[in-house]
Amino acid sequence: MYAGYACSVGHLIRVWDLSSGKVVLSLAPGEKEVKATASAFKPGLKSAEEGSRLWVGTSLGDLQEIDIVMHKVVSSNSNAHSGRAIVKIHRYQNAMWTIDEDGLLFVWPPGDGGLPTLENMPTARKVAKGHIFSVVIGGLLWFATKNDVRVFCPSTGEYEDFNMKQQPSSQPSAGEITSGAVIGCKLEEIYFGHSDGKISIYSTTNFTCLGILNANVYKINCLVGAGTYLWAGYNTGKICVYDPRTRPWKVVKDYHAHEGPVISLSVDRSSLWTSGQMRVGSLSLDNTVRLWDGLLEDDWLESELRDNDVSWCNFEEIDALVMTWNAGASTPAGMRHGESDSNMLRLVLPTGKAPELLVFGFQELVDLEDKRLTAKTLFKGSRRKDGSDHEHMSRQYRDWRDHLVRSIEDHMPADESYTVLHTASMVGLFSCIFVKTSSRSRIGSLHAVEIKRGMGGLHGNKGALIVRFRFDDSSICLVNCHLAAGQTQTMHRNNDIAAILESSTLPAEHDSTLCSNFFVGGGDGSMVLDHEICILNGDLNYRIDTMSRDVVLKAIQNNNLLKLLERDQLLVSRKKNPAFGLKAFVESPITFHPTYKYDIGSSVYDSSEKHRAPAWCDRILYRGPGKIKQMDYRRHELKISDHRPVTGNFKLRVKSIIPAQREKVWQQCQQRFEVVRLKVEQEAKYEIE
Numbered sequence: 001m002y003a004g005y006a007c008s009v010g011h012l013i014r015v016w017d018l019s020s021g022k023v024v025l026s027l028a029p030g031e032k033e034v035k036a037t038a039s040a041f042k043p044g045l046k047s048a049e050e051g052s053r054l055w056v057g058t059s060l061g062d063l064q065e066i067d068i069v070m071h072k073v074v075s076s077n078s079n080a081h082s083g084r085a086i087v088k089i090h091r092y093q094n095a096m097w098t099i100d101e102d103g104l105l106f107v108w109p110p111g112d113g114g115l116p117t118l119e120n121m122p123t124a125r126k127v128a129k130g131h132i133f134s135v136v137i138g139g140l141l142w143f144a145t146k147n148d149v150r151v152f153c154p155s156t157g158e159y160e161d162f163n164m165k166q167q168p169s170s171q172p173s174a175g176e177i178t179s180g181a182v183i184g185c186k187l188e189e190i191y192f193g194h195s196d197g198k199i200s201i202y203s204t205t206n207f208t209c210l211g212i213l214n215a216n217v218y219k220i221n222c223l224v225g226a227g228t229y230l231w232a233g234y235n236t237g238k239i240c241v242y243d244p245r246t247r248p249w250k251v252v253k254d255y256h257a258h259e260g261p262v263i264s265l266s267v268d269r270s271s272l273w274t275s276g277q278m279r280v281g282s283l284s285l286d287n288t289v290r291l292w293d294g295l296l297e298d299d300w301l302e303s304e305l306r307d308n309d310v311s312w313c314n315f316e317e318i319d320a321l322v323m324t325w326n327a328g329a330s331t332p333a334g335m336r337h338g339e340s341d342s343n344m345l346r347l348v349l350p351t352g353k354a355p356e357l358l359v360f361g362f363q364e365l366v367d368l369e370d371k372r373l374t375a376k377t378l379f380k381g382s383r384r385k386d387g388s389d390h391e392h393m394s395r396q397y398r399d400w401r402d403h404l405v406r407s408i409e410d411h412m413p414a415d416e417s418y419t420v421l422h423t424a425s426m427v428g429l430f431s432c433i434f435v436k437t438s439s440r441s442r443i444g445s446l447h448a449v450e451i452k453r454g455m456g457g458l459h460g461n462k463g464a465l466i467v468r469f470r471f472d473d474s475s476i477c478l479v480n481c482h483l484a485a486g487q488t489q490t491m492h493r494n495n496d497i498a499a500i501l502e503s504s505t506l507p508a509e510h511d512s513t514l515c516s517n518f519f520v521g522g523g524d525g526s527m528v529l530d531h532e533i534c535i536l537n538g539d540l541n542y543r544i545d546t547m548s549r550d551v552v553l554k555a556i557q558n559n560n561l562l563k564l565l566e567r568d569q570l571l572v573s574r575k576k577n578p579a580f581g582l583k584a585f586v587e588s589p590i591t592f593h594p595t596y597k598y599d600i601g602s603s604v605y606d607s608s609e610k611h612r613a614p615a616w617c618d619r620i621l622y623r624g625p626g627k628i629k630q631m632d633y634r635r636h637e638l639k640i641s642d643h644r645p646v647t648g649n650f651k652l653r654v655k656s657i658i659p660a661q662r663e664k665v666w667q668q669c670q671q672r673f674e675v676v677r678l679k680v681e682q683e684a685k686y687e688i689e
Contacts, residue, residue, distance in 0.1 A: 001018070001266040001267065001268035001279060001281050002041040002050070002051050002268055002270055003041065003050045003051025003052075003268070003270045003271075003274065004017065004018050004019060004051060004268070004270075004271060004274060004275070005017065005018065005024070005041070005051050005068065006018055006266070006268075006281050006289060007039050007041075007054060008283065008287070008289075009029075009035070009036035009037060009038065009039050009056065010035055010036060011028065011029075011032075011035055011036075012026055012027065012028055012029075012036075013025065013026070013027045013028075013029055013036045013039070013054075013056055013066065014026050015054065015068055016289070018268070018271075018279060018281075018291065019275075024068060025066070025068050025071055027066065027071070027072075027073070029056060029058050029062075029064065030058060030060070030062065034058050034059055034060055034062075035058065035059045036056050036057070036058055036059075037057055037058060037059050037085050037086055037087060038056070038057040038086045038087055038088050038089045038098070039054055039055065039056045039057070039089060040054075040055050040089035040090060040091045040096065041053070041054055041055075041091060042054065042055055042065065042091065042096065042115065042116070043091060043093070043094050043115060043116075044115075045113075045114055045115060050270060051068070051270070052067065052068055052069055053065055053066065053067055053068070053074075054066045054068060055089055055096055055098075056089075057080075057081070057085075057086025057087075057089055057098055057100075058085070058086065059085045059086075060079070060083055060085070061079055061080055061081030061082055061083045061084045061085065061086060061100060062076065062077065062078050062079060062080060062081075062086075063076065063077045063080040063081075063086070063098065063118055064076045064118075065117075065118055075117065075118045075119070076118060077118040077119075080098070080106070080118070080122075081098065081100040081104065081106070084100035084101050084102045084104065085100060085101045086098055086099070086100050086101075087099055087100060087101050087131045088131060088134055090134070090135075090136050090141075092136040092139070094110040094114060094115060094116065095107060095108060095109050095110060095116055096108040096116045097136065097141070097154070098122075099127065099131055099134065101129070101131070102129055103126060103127045103128045103129040103130075103131070104124060104125070104126060104127070105124070105125040105126070105127045105141070105152070105154060106122035106123070106124055106125075107122055107123045107125070107154050108120055108122045109122075109123070123154070125152070125154055125162060127141070127143050127150070127152055128143060128145055128148070128150055128168075129145070130145035130146060131143070131144075131145065132144050132145055132146060132176075132177050132178065132179070133177065133178075133179050133180040133192070134180075135180060135181075135182060135190070137182060137187060137190065137204055138187070138204070139153065139154075139155055140152065140153055140164060140204075141153075141154060142180070142190055142202075142204075144177045144180055144192060145168075145177070146176040146177055147170050147176060147177065148168035148169065148170050148177075149165075149168060149169040149170070149177070149192065149202065150163070150165055150168045150169075151163075151164040151165050151207050152164060164207065165207050169202070169207070169208075169209060171194075171200050171209060171212060173198075173212060174194040174196060174198040174200055174212055175194040175195035175196030175197075175198065175219075176194060176195045177192050177193070177194055177195075177200075178193050178194060178195055178219065178220055178221060178222075179192070179193040179220060179221065179222045179223045180192045180193065180223055181193075181223035181224050181225045181230060181231075182204075182225050183225035183226075183227075183228065183229070183230060183244065184225060184227070184269070184680065184683040184684050185227070185228050185680070185683050186225075186228075186244065186245075187204060188203065188204055188205055189201055189202065189203065189204065189210065189244070190202045190204055191223060191225075191230055191244075192223075193215075193220030193221075193222070193223045193232060194220060195219045195220070196217075196219070197214065197215055197216035197217050197218050197219065197220060197234075197578065197579075198212050198213060198214055198215060198220075199212070199213045199215045199220070199223075199230075199232070200212050200213075201213065201244075213248075213249060214576075214578045215232060215240070215242065215249075215578055216232070216234060216240065216578050216579050217577055217578060217579050218234045218235050218236050218238075218579065219234065219235045220232050220233070220234060221233050221234060221235060221261055221262055221263055221264075222262060222263065222264050222265040223265065224265040224266060224267050224280060225267070226267045226278055226280050226294030226295070227278055227294050227295045227296075227680045228243065228245060228680070229241050229242065229243055229244075229252060229294070229296065230242045230243075230244055231265050231267075231280055231292075231294075232265075233257070233261075233262030233263070233264070233265045233282060234261070234262060235261045235262075236261070237256060237257060237258040237259055237260055237261060237262060237284065238254065238255065238256055238257060238262070239253075239254075239255040239257040239262060239265070239282060239292075240253070240254050240255075241253040241254075241255075241296065252296060252299065253296060253299065253521070253522065255292070256502065257282050257284075257290055258282065258284035258285075258286075258288055258290070259284070259286070260284045260285040260286050260288075261284065261285045262282050262283070262284055263283055263284060263285055264281075264282070264283040265280065265281070265282050265283075266280070266281050266283075267279070267280050267281075267294055268280075268281070269684040270684075272677070272680065272681040272684050273681055273684075276677070277293060277294070277295065277297075278293070278294035278295050278680065278684070279291050279292070279293075279294060280292040280293075280294040295676075295677060295680060296522075297673060297677075298512075298516075298522050299521070299522045300673055300676070301516070301666075301669050301670065301673055302516050302520070302521075302522060304669040304672060304673070305516060305662075305665060305666060305669050306520070308665050308668075308669070309655065311661060311665050312657065312658050312661035312662040312664070312665045313473070313655040313656060313657055313658065313662075314655065314656045314658065315653055315654070315655050315656075316472070316653075316654055316656070317651050317652070317653055317654075318355075318356040318357070318439075318471070318651070318652050318654055319350075319353060319354075319355035319356055319357075319649065319650070319651060319652075320355050320356060320357040320358075320359060320535075320649070320650045320651075320652055321348075321349070321350055321355045321357070321358050321359065321647060321648075321649055321650075322359040322361070322478075322535055322537055322620055322647065322648050322649075322650065323348055323359070323360050323361065323537075323645055323646070323647045324361045324362075324363075324480070324537035324538055324539070324618050324619070324620055324645065324646050324647075325360075325361070325362055325363070325618065325638070325641070325643065325644075325645035325646070326362075326363040326364050326482075326539040326596075326617070326618060326641060326642075326643035327362050327363070327364055327365055327400075327640075327641050327643075328364055328367075328600070328640070328641035328642050328643065329364055329365065329366055329367035329396075329428075330640045330641050331396065331399060331400075332399050332400060332402075332403035333399075334640050335403075335638075335640060345404070345407035345408075345411060346407070346410075346411045347636055348636055348645065348647055349407070349408070349411050349412060350649055354412055354413055354416040354436065355436075355649070356435065356436050356439050356471075356652075357421075357433065357434070357435055357436075357471075357652075358408065358418065358433070358434040358435075359431075359433050359434075359478055359535070359537075360404060360431070360432045360433070360434075361429075361430075361431050361465075361478075361480035361537045361538060362400065362428075362429065362430040362431075362432075362480075363428055363429055363480075363481075363482040363538060363539040364428040364482070364539070364641075365396050365397060365400060365425075365428050365429075365430045366396055366427065366428045396430075397423070397425045397430050400430060400432065401420065401423055401432050404432055404434070405418075405420065408434060416436060416438075417436070417437040417438075418434040418435065418436055418437060419434065419435055419436075419437045419440050420432065420433075420434055421433045421434060421435040421440070421443065421446070421469075422446060422448060422467050422469075424448050424450070424465045424467065425465075426450045426452070426460040426463060426465055427454075427459075427460040427461045428461065428482065429450075429460070429463070429464070429465050429480055429482055430465075430480075431465045431467060431478070431480045433467065433478065439471075442471055442472050443469050443470065443471055444469065444470050445468075445469055445470045446467065446468070446469040447467070447468055447469075447506055447507050448465070448466065448467040448468075449465075449466050449503075449505040449506055450463060450464070450465055450466070451463045451464045451466065451499065451500050451503055451505065453483070453484070453496045453499060453500070461482075462482050462483060462484055462485075462496065463481070463482065463496075463500070464479050464480060464481045464482075464500045464538070465479070465480045466478070466479050466480075466500075466505070466506065466528060468506055468525070468531055470518060471652070471654045472654045472655060472656045473517060473518065473654075473655050473656050473657045474518075474532050474533060474627070474652075474653075474654040474655050475518045475519055475525065475530075475531040475532045475533070476531060476532070476533045476534075476535075476652070477528050477530075477531035477533070477534045477535075478534075478535050478536075478537075479500065479528060479534070479535070479536040479537070479538075480537055480538055481496075481497075481500065481536065481537070481538030481539070481540060482538055482539050482541075483496045483497065483538070483539070483540050483541045483542075484496055484541060485541050486541075487543050487612075487613075489541070490542070490543075490545075490569045490573065493540065493541055493542060493569075494573060494577065494580060494581070497540075497580075497581040497582055498579075498581045500528065500581075501527070501528050501529055501581045501584075502527065502581075503527065503528075504526040504527050505526070506525055506526045506527070506528075506530075507525065507526070508524040508525055508526040509524050509525045510524070517657060517662075518532070519531060519532070520532055529584060529623070532624055532627055533622075533623070533624040533627050533628050533652055534585070534622065534623040534624060535620065535621075535622045535623075535628075535650070536582075536585060536620070536621045536622070536623075537619065537620045537621075537646075537648075538618075538619070539596075539617050539618055539643065540570060540617060540618075540619045541617050542568060542569040542570035542573075542615065542616065542617065542619070543568075543569055543613065543615040543617070544564050544567045544568055544569070544594075544613060544614070544615050544616075545567045545568075545569055545572065546567055547564070547567050547613070548613070549611055549612075549613040549614075552564060552594075552613045552614050553605065553614065556593055556594065556605075556614060561590065561591070561593070564594070565590060565616075568615075568616060570582065570587075570616075570619065582621060584623055585621035585622060585623045586621060586622055586623065586630075587619065587620070587621045587622075587633075588620075588630045588632075588633040588648065589633070590616060590633070591633070591634075592633075592634055592635040592646075593614070593635070594614035594615050594616050594617075595615075595616060595617060595618040595635050595643055595644040595645075595646060596612075596614065596615050596616075596617040596618065596642065596643050596644075597612045597614065597615075597617075597642045597643070598639070598641075598642050598643070598644070599642070600639065600640065600641065600642055601639050601640065602639065603637075603639070606642070617643065618635075618643055618644065618645070618646045619646065620633065620646060620647075620648040622648075622650065624652075626653065627652065627653045627654075628650055628651070628652050628653070629650065629651045630648050630649070630650050631648075631649040631650065631651060632647075632648065632649050633646070633647075633648050634646070634647060635647075
């Protein structure tokens with residue numbers, strides 16, 4: 001990409017006008033079997049000439065110069081690389097550098113007219129076979145093969161000076177090199193992507209490796225630097241945008257960019273001074289091209305606006321109680337048999353100040369072990385359910401809702417009444433949310449969806465209930481989950497979480513001003529993580545790994561929870577899996593014993609034939625930096641299920657917008673962004689290639 005054009009090579013050479021999206025050039029590079037294998041835009045003496053000429057290398061080692069406006073080849077050098085496929089062309093200052101598959105580098109200097117021509121005699125240098133990635137920085141050629149990094153100085157005459165590193169650098173702890181990039185504002189560093197999702201960082205001053213980052217678990221296909229960010233394209237079709245200035249690196253954006261693998265990323269730095277934007281282009285395996293704002297202007301403005309929210313918002317702190325419980329098909333009637341069971345809600349509900357919100361998330365309110373009922377639920381799908389089964393399930397939900405209403409009336413202060421804000425159910429999942437009656441008018445824009453994850457996403461025996469609403473001018477999203485069961489199903493659970501968090505099922509807001517007022521990360525409210533405050537609860541089913549049941553029981557007996565938490569699948573995934581969806585969430589320290597699996601009616605862990613090992617299946621996590629704080633995290637001794645309920649009390653910081661002040665701060669943010677844009681534009685003029 002350069003000067004408003006994008007070029008692709010193959011059996012056809014195509015050039016697109018980025019402003020219109022139209023193909024302005026389509027040429028075959030030669031005979032039918034000949035492929036164009038590399039390209040770069042030739043420099044121009046004047047800015048108006050930039051992007052008008054294109055150099056193309058072929059699979060036969062030919063070089064062609066193409067005039068884009070005239071739609072024809074204006075110059076060629078047949079067999080320039082003597083039959084060796086040209087794998088890369090660099091533009092550096094007023095010269096062009098070409099590299100072939102055998103590792104031969106030609107430097108084509110400017111001629112009498114001040115520009116390189118194919119009639120000139122190039123300087124030849126031997127670099128290395130197996131080119132994967134190369135870039136020119138300050139006259140030095142950084143050259144990567146699958147496992148090695150080399151640095152060359154083509155301007156010198158002696159081999160010793162030409163090879164800046166006597167021995168190539170390699171990183172045995174990282175996979176094969178797949179790509180590389182530099183960032184204009186950080187030319188002292190160069191980044192290499194690897195097949196195992198790692199990024200290695202090298203110094204461009206002393207050529208040493210500064211470190212290796214676990215960016216993802218998926219293969220990085222391509223990297224590009226734009227503005228202050230590093231963009232990475234993955235085999236999954238995702239693009240992640242990182243900010244290397246932060247420690248640890250911050251994922252600024254996470255796009256599901258293409259249905260297939262992202263095979264190329266490129267940046268048009270010249271677009272900064274032609275259109276005021278820095279365009280990033282992504283190419284997928286199906287030849288789909290998408291354009292992105294390399295400066296992430298909308299995100300920058302939103303972040304700056306929120307950093308100054310005290311200037312345009314009034315804030316209030318409210319309390320919320322969240323309970324999660326796998327009830328194991330128990331009923332309110334069953335709670336009358338034990339003293340602690342019958343007093344459960346009195347013990348769960350907070351004393352003192354009454355919370356604004358009471359959130360109850362249940363799992364397995366119907367018996368998922370009942371094969372007859374479960375089979376009917378799953379395989380009848382959208383067909384009308386058997387009347388008795390439907391009535392049984394509906395009655396279960398209704399009984400629990402009514403029981404919660406009575407318990408709140410009995411145990412909460414008499415002068416504080418509550419209203420049912422929302423209920424939702426899906427097979428065994430049930431969410432019931434209450435709000436103080438005095439605060440009901442402060443809530444708006446309530447929407448709810450369900451995400452099915454059972455049987456590959458077809459059925460609702462596993463999945464999530466999602467509800468979102470606005471409290472004053474703050475967006476809140478609540479997620480009640482039941483994930484895949486089984487000791488060995490960690491990856492399945494991780495995939496469930498990813499599908500829940502990445503689904504765009506909530507109604508989207510199309511007004512950009514409202515989006516910046518209520519949502520974060522440039523989101524439109526269609527996804528969970530678009531919301532300012534998120535709370536996720538449920539039977540997440542994560543277990544304790546690589547430890548026998550007897551060892552787990554002994555550790556519990558000795559209250560050695562740290563030993564067990566080191567093997568907790570959720571915590572291990574957070575630590576070792578960079579792509580784990582719940583890395584975006586916070587969980588308060590666990591100080592209570594595992595909540596699963598008990599013999600019903602007792603405090604004895606599973607004594608059945610299966611002898612399942614105890615685990616912290618039941619969890620509450622939250623997200624919302626500066627907007628939510630958890631005050632406690634504990635379990636409760638309710639014995640009518642094989643799970644113990646878990647609660648968390650939270651303080652939420654909700655805002656009310658002052659429109660006139662908001663507009664004033666917004667204009668100030670736009671002025672500050674213009675300063676940033678001009679700085680990046682100045683840095684981009686120091687051409688790297």
